[in-house]
Amino acid sequence: MMSEDMTPIEFTPSSGNVFADMGLEDAEELLTRAKLGVTVRRILESRNLKQQEIAKLLDIKQPEVSNLMKGKYHLFSEARLFGFLNKLEKKVTIQISTHYAGEALIEVAEIG
Structure with missing residues:
Protein backbone atom coordinates (compact mmCIF):
# COMPACT_ATOMS: atom_id res chain seq x y z
CA MET A 1 0.00 0.00 0.00
CA MET A 2 1.29 3.44 -0.95
CA SER A 3 1.06 6.47 1.30
CA GLU A 4 -0.40 9.66 -0.12
CA THR A 12 10.54 2.49 -19.66
CA PRO A 13 11.79 -1.08 -20.07
CA SER A 14 15.11 -1.36 -21.88
CA SER A 15 15.35 -2.86 -25.33
CA GLY A 16 18.60 -4.51 -24.25
CA ASN A 17 20.64 -1.90 -26.10
CA VAL A 18 21.14 1.33 -24.18
CA PHE A 19 22.30 3.07 -27.37
CA ALA A 20 19.03 2.17 -29.14
CA ASP A 21 17.11 3.32 -26.07
CA MET A 22 18.87 6.68 -26.44
CA GLY A 23 17.75 6.84 -30.09
CA LEU A 24 21.24 6.70 -31.62
CA GLU A 25 21.34 5.72 -35.31
CA ASP A 26 24.38 3.46 -35.02
CA ALA A 27 23.15 1.73 -31.86
CA GLU A 28 24.01 -1.84 -32.93
CA GLU A 29 27.57 -0.86 -33.88
CA LEU A 30 28.06 1.06 -30.63
CA LEU A 31 26.81 -1.90 -28.60
CA THR A 32 29.17 -4.23 -30.45
CA ARG A 33 32.11 -1.91 -29.82
CA ALA A 34 31.16 -1.68 -26.15
CA LYS A 35 31.00 -5.46 -25.78
CA LEU A 36 34.32 -5.94 -27.57
CA GLY A 37 35.94 -3.12 -25.60
CA VAL A 38 34.76 -4.49 -22.26
CA THR A 39 36.22 -7.87 -23.19
CA VAL A 40 39.59 -6.28 -24.05
CA ARG A 41 39.59 -4.23 -20.85
CA ARG A 42 38.73 -7.24 -18.66
CA ILE A 43 41.59 -9.23 -20.15
CA LEU A 44 44.02 -6.35 -19.58
CA GLU A 45 42.80 -5.80 -16.01
CA SER A 46 43.16 -9.50 -15.23
CA ARG A 47 46.82 -9.26 -16.25
CA ASN A 48 47.45 -6.32 -13.89
CA LEU A 49 49.38 -4.42 -16.57
CA LYS A 50 50.43 -0.80 -16.29
CA GLN A 51 49.32 1.59 -19.04
CA GLN A 52 52.83 1.70 -20.54
CA GLU A 53 52.86 -2.10 -20.75
CA ILE A 54 49.42 -2.09 -22.38
CA ALA A 55 50.55 0.53 -24.91
CA LYS A 56 53.52 -1.62 -25.90
CA LEU A 57 51.48 -4.83 -26.02
CA LEU A 58 48.71 -3.36 -28.18
CA ASP A 59 51.07 -1.07 -30.14
CA ILE A 60 49.08 2.07 -29.30
CA LYS A 61 49.86 5.39 -27.66
CA GLN A 62 49.23 6.00 -23.96
CA PHE A 76 37.90 2.44 -31.67
CA SER A 77 36.66 0.65 -34.76
CA GLU A 78 35.43 -2.92 -34.49
CA ALA A 79 38.39 -4.05 -36.61
CA ARG A 80 40.80 -2.34 -34.22
CA LEU A 81 39.19 -4.00 -31.21
CA PHE A 82 39.41 -7.37 -32.99
CA GLY A 83 43.11 -6.62 -33.52
CA PHE A 84 43.58 -5.92 -29.81
CA LEU A 85 41.97 -9.27 -29.00
CA ASN A 86 44.34 -11.00 -31.42
CA LYS A 87 47.34 -9.26 -29.80
CA LEU A 88 46.04 -10.60 -26.48
CA GLU A 89 46.16 -14.07 -28.05
CA LYS A 90 42.41 -14.40 -28.29
CA LYS A 91 40.74 -15.98 -31.29
CA VAL A 92 37.78 -14.08 -32.72
CA THR A 93 35.12 -16.27 -34.33
CA ILE A 94 32.35 -14.75 -36.43
CA GLN A 95 29.22 -16.85 -36.85
CA ILE A 96 26.41 -16.01 -39.26
CA SER A 97 22.92 -17.23 -38.32
CA THR A 98 19.24 -16.50 -38.85
CA HIS A 99 17.93 -13.34 -37.19
CA TYR A 100 14.68 -13.62 -35.27
CA ALA A 101 12.40 -10.72 -34.38
CA GLY A 102 13.20 -9.13 -31.07
CA GLU A 103 16.80 -10.29 -30.81
CA ALA A 104 19.97 -8.27 -31.34
CA LEU A 105 21.41 -8.22 -34.84
CA ILE A 106 24.94 -8.56 -33.47
CA GLU A 107 26.03 -10.56 -30.44
CA VAL A 108 29.39 -10.72 -28.72
CA ALA A 109 29.98 -13.74 -26.51
CA GLU A 110 33.12 -14.36 -24.48
CA ILE A 111 34.03 -18.02 -24.16
CA GLY A 112 36.76 -19.18 -21.82
Whole structure:
Protein backbone atom coordinates (compact mmCIF):
# COMPACT_ATOMS: atom_id res chain seq x y z
CA MET A 1 0.00 0.00 0.00
CA MET A 2 1.29 3.44 -0.95
CA SER A 3 1.06 6.47 1.30
CA GLU A 4 -0.40 9.66 -0.12
CA ASP A 5 2.96 11.40 -0.46
CA MET A 6 4.58 8.62 -2.49
CA THR A 7 4.45 9.01 -6.25
CA PRO A 8 4.79 5.87 -8.36
CA ILE A 9 8.03 5.73 -10.30
CA GLU A 10 7.62 5.70 -14.05
CA PHE A 11 10.10 3.79 -16.15
CA THR A 12 10.54 2.49 -19.66
CA PRO A 13 11.79 -1.08 -20.07
CA SER A 14 15.11 -1.36 -21.88
CA SER A 15 15.35 -2.86 -25.33
CA GLY A 16 18.60 -4.51 -24.25
CA ASN A 17 20.64 -1.90 -26.10
CA VAL A 18 21.14 1.33 -24.18
CA PHE A 19 22.30 3.07 -27.37
CA ALA A 20 19.03 2.17 -29.14
CA ASP A 21 17.11 3.32 -26.07
CA MET A 22 18.87 6.68 -26.44
CA GLY A 23 17.75 6.84 -30.09
CA LEU A 24 21.24 6.70 -31.62
CA GLU A 25 21.34 5.72 -35.31
CA ASP A 26 24.38 3.46 -35.02
CA ALA A 27 23.15 1.73 -31.86
CA GLU A 28 24.01 -1.84 -32.93
CA GLU A 29 27.57 -0.86 -33.88
CA LEU A 30 28.06 1.06 -30.63
CA LEU A 31 26.81 -1.90 -28.60
CA THR A 32 29.17 -4.23 -30.45
CA ARG A 33 32.11 -1.91 -29.82
CA ALA A 34 31.16 -1.68 -26.15
CA LYS A 35 31.00 -5.46 -25.78
CA LEU A 36 34.32 -5.94 -27.57
CA GLY A 37 35.94 -3.12 -25.60
CA VAL A 38 34.76 -4.49 -22.26
CA THR A 39 36.22 -7.87 -23.19
CA VAL A 40 39.59 -6.28 -24.05
CA ARG A 41 39.59 -4.23 -20.85
CA ARG A 42 38.73 -7.24 -18.66
CA ILE A 43 41.59 -9.23 -20.15
CA LEU A 44 44.02 -6.35 -19.58
CA GLU A 45 42.80 -5.80 -16.01
CA SER A 46 43.16 -9.50 -15.23
CA ARG A 47 46.82 -9.26 -16.25
CA ASN A 48 47.45 -6.32 -13.89
CA LEU A 49 49.38 -4.42 -16.57
CA LYS A 50 50.43 -0.80 -16.29
CA GLN A 51 49.32 1.59 -19.04
CA GLN A 52 52.83 1.70 -20.54
CA GLU A 53 52.86 -2.10 -20.75
CA ILE A 54 49.42 -2.09 -22.38
CA ALA A 55 50.55 0.53 -24.91
CA LYS A 56 53.52 -1.62 -25.90
CA LEU A 57 51.48 -4.83 -26.02
CA LEU A 58 48.71 -3.36 -28.18
CA ASP A 59 51.07 -1.07 -30.14
CA ILE A 60 49.08 2.07 -29.30
CA LYS A 61 49.86 5.39 -27.66
CA GLN A 62 49.23 6.00 -23.96
CA PRO A 63 46.24 8.36 -24.51
CA GLU A 64 44.54 5.56 -26.46
CA VAL A 65 45.20 3.17 -23.57
CA SER A 66 43.57 5.68 -21.27
CA ASN A 67 40.51 5.92 -23.56
CA LEU A 68 40.27 2.13 -23.73
CA MET A 69 40.51 1.68 -19.96
CA LYS A 70 37.96 4.48 -19.36
CA GLY A 71 35.42 2.72 -21.58
CA LYS A 72 35.51 5.13 -24.52
CA TYR A 73 35.06 2.25 -26.95
CA HIS A 74 33.27 4.39 -29.54
CA LEU A 75 36.72 5.83 -30.36
CA PHE A 76 37.90 2.44 -31.67
CA SER A 77 36.66 0.65 -34.76
CA GLU A 78 35.43 -2.92 -34.49
CA ALA A 79 38.39 -4.05 -36.61
CA ARG A 80 40.80 -2.34 -34.22
CA LEU A 81 39.19 -4.00 -31.21
CA PHE A 82 39.41 -7.37 -32.99
CA GLY A 83 43.11 -6.62 -33.52
CA PHE A 84 43.58 -5.92 -29.81
CA LEU A 85 41.97 -9.27 -29.00
CA ASN A 86 44.34 -11.00 -31.42
CA LYS A 87 47.34 -9.26 -29.80
CA LEU A 88 46.04 -10.60 -26.48
CA GLU A 89 46.16 -14.07 -28.05
CA LYS A 90 42.41 -14.40 -28.29
CA LYS A 91 40.74 -15.98 -31.29
CA VAL A 92 37.78 -14.08 -32.72
CA THR A 93 35.12 -16.27 -34.33
CA ILE A 94 32.35 -14.75 -36.43
CA GLN A 95 29.22 -16.85 -36.85
CA ILE A 96 26.41 -16.01 -39.26
CA SER A 97 22.92 -17.23 -38.32
CA THR A 98 19.24 -16.50 -38.85
CA HIS A 99 17.93 -13.34 -37.19
CA TYR A 100 14.68 -13.62 -35.27
CA ALA A 101 12.40 -10.72 -34.38
CA GLY A 102 13.20 -9.13 -31.07
CA GLU A 103 16.80 -10.29 -30.81
CA ALA A 104 19.97 -8.27 -31.34
CA LEU A 105 21.41 -8.22 -34.84
CA ILE A 106 24.94 -8.56 -33.47
CA GLU A 107 26.03 -10.56 -30.44
CA VAL A 108 29.39 -10.72 -28.72
CA ALA A 109 29.98 -13.74 -26.51
CA GLU A 110 33.12 -14.36 -24.48
CA ILE A 111 34.03 -18.02 -24.16
CA GLY A 112 36.76 -19.18 -21.82
